[in-house]
Amino acid sequence: EAQVTQNPRYLITVTGKKLTVTCSQNMNHEYMSWYRQDPGLGLRQIYYSMNVEVTDKGDVPEGYKVSRKEKRNFPLILESPSPNQTSLYFCASSFSGLPPDGYTFGSGTRLTVV
Amino acid sequence: EDKVVQSPLSLVVHEGDTVTLNCSYEVTNFRSLLWYKQEKKAPTFLFMLTSSGIEKKSGRLSSILDKKELFSILNITATQTGDSAVYLCAVFSTNAGKSTFGDGTTLTVKP
Numbered sequence: 001e002a003q004v005t006q007n008p009r010y011l012i013t014v015t016g017k018k019l020t021v022t023c024s025q026n027m028n029h030e031y032m033s034w035y036r037q038d039p040g041l042g043l044r045q046i047y048y049s050m051n052v053e054v055t056d057k058g059d060v061p062e063g064y065k066v067s068r069k070e071k072r073n074f075p076l077i078l079e080s081p082s083p084n085q086t087s088l089y090f091c092a093s094s095f096s097g098l099p100p101d102g103y104t105f106g107s108g109t110r111l112t113v114v
Numbered sequence: 115e116d117k118v119v120q121s122p123l124s125l126v127v128h129e130g131d132t133v134t135l136n137c138s139y140e141v142t143n144f145r146s147l148l149w150y151k152q153e154k155k156a157p158t159f160l161f162m163l164t165s166s167g168i169e170k171k172s173g174r175l176s177s178i179l180d181k182k183e184l185f186s187i188l189n190i191t192a193t194q195t196g197d198s199a200v201y202l203c204a205v206f207s208t209n210a211g212k213s214t215f216g217d218g219t220t221l222t223v224k225p
Contacts, residue, residue: 031211040123042202042215043157050211059214090156105156 002027006091006106013081013113021076021109023091029104031094032074033058034066036087043090049074081113116141118205120216128224131193135219137203138185147186149177150202152218157202160188193223 004025013019025032033048035058045058049068063085065077074093078085091106117140127133139147146164150157161170163179163186170177174193179186190197200218207213 033211033213035215040217042118042120042217043204044215045213048211056211058212102159102162105158107156 002104004091004093004104004106006089006109008109009107010110011112013111015082015113016080019078019081019111021078021089021091021111023074023076023106024072025074025093025104026072027093027095027104028071029093029095030071031096032068033092033103034064034074034076035090035092036060036085037090038087046076046089081111083113085111086113087111116205116207116212116214118203118214118216120201120203120219122219123217124220124222126222126224127193129194131223132189132191133193133221135188135190135201135203135221136185137187137216139203139205139214139216140184141205141207141214143208144181144205145208146206147179148204148206149186149188150204152200152202153198160201190221193221195223195225197221198223 007022030051034046035043037043044060046064047066049055089109092103094103119138121136148162149160161177166181174191177188200220202218203216205214
């Protein structure tokens with residue numbers, strides 16, 4: 001089944017403890033992107049990647065890192081999480097990153113930083 | 115900075131009503147506008163609009179884009195409780211990979 005898989009689905013952590021949220025797609029998509037969604041707000045783009053070893057900042061990259069060492073994986077790294085990074089995170093992928101290629105979204109990761 | 119504004123922020127209607135959701139945008143190098151439906155999980159794709167004045171329809175949902183006035187509307191006729199969701203508008207620029215989402219409209223349809 002074609003899908004984007006995020007792990008974990010839920011995570012509670014403490015301030016300053018490094019964490020990684022994984023994202024993997026099995027559709028051979030070149031484009032992948034990370035978003036965060038806060039209550040009452042739409043999706044805000046954190047980072048995106050047009051292809052292996054190519055990453056770019058979105059609108060809210062501060063406090064996050066990403067890597068794209070292989071096409072299928074695009075992990076989101078929080079080196080020193082803070083409470084303002086408590087949010088719902090979505091990973092998405094598509095063939096090119098440009099419509100009409102539709103995005104396939106992962107199921108989301110709900111992160112709480114205490 | 116690219117900007118997408120949706121209105122209203124929330125809306126409560128009764129089954130059978132018709133609703134119109136609005137999305138206005140200011141985007142450098144506009145390419146496409148997409149509508150998504152989100153029901154407590156990942157967004158699902160509804161429509162993509164690229165050209166002005168061409169209505170897209172899918173069942174009771176329809177959408178149209180006005181590139182001169184920089185807005186789009188999403189219409190839902192004969193609403194059902196299953197239409198209750200957050201509706202997101204997103205604009206994609208020609209800068210490959212860059213997208214900007216609005217804050218969404220929360221629609222609640224009461225029986």
